[in-house]
Amino acid sequence: MAVAERDKPGGVCVNWGCIPSKAILTSAGLYEEMRNAEAHGIRCQGLSADYGAVIRRSRKVADRMSRGITYLFKKNRIELFPASATVLSPTTVRWGRRSSRRRTSSWPPERRCGGCRGSSPTAG
Helix, strand or coil: CEEECCCCCCHHHHHCCHHHHHHHHHHHHHHHHHHCHHHHCCCCCCCCCCHHHHHHHHHHHHHHHHHHHHHHHHHCCCEEECCCEEEEECCEEEECCCCCCEEECCCCCCCCCCCCEECCCCCC
16 A cells, blocks of 8 residues: 655644644633633633744644654555655556656555545545
8 A cells, every 4th residue: 555645644634734723722722721710719820822832732743643644654564655646547646746757556456545636546
């Protein structure tokens, strides 16, 4: 099995979308709870938010998840192509820059393609 990924493993969701956004929302939720902590008998004086630190934390969370995906690829012998890919047929994928036009026809019948352009492959 192989995966083509333009950027870091995990794609947009892990690296730029869902996961970093959820990390930021978690920080915002914690801040809001601390603002309302007095209802529970807890006083927080001088509470403030460091937005730079919130963003750095969200990047650390995303980077850790991407490294985890890289580990799982290696563990399960999934080849990672650091490139874009286009599915040309059920057995052919073009990966890399358009000018290189590298093709492979050795993909196993069962394959996954999350961010590929072209026809959507299904289990063969």
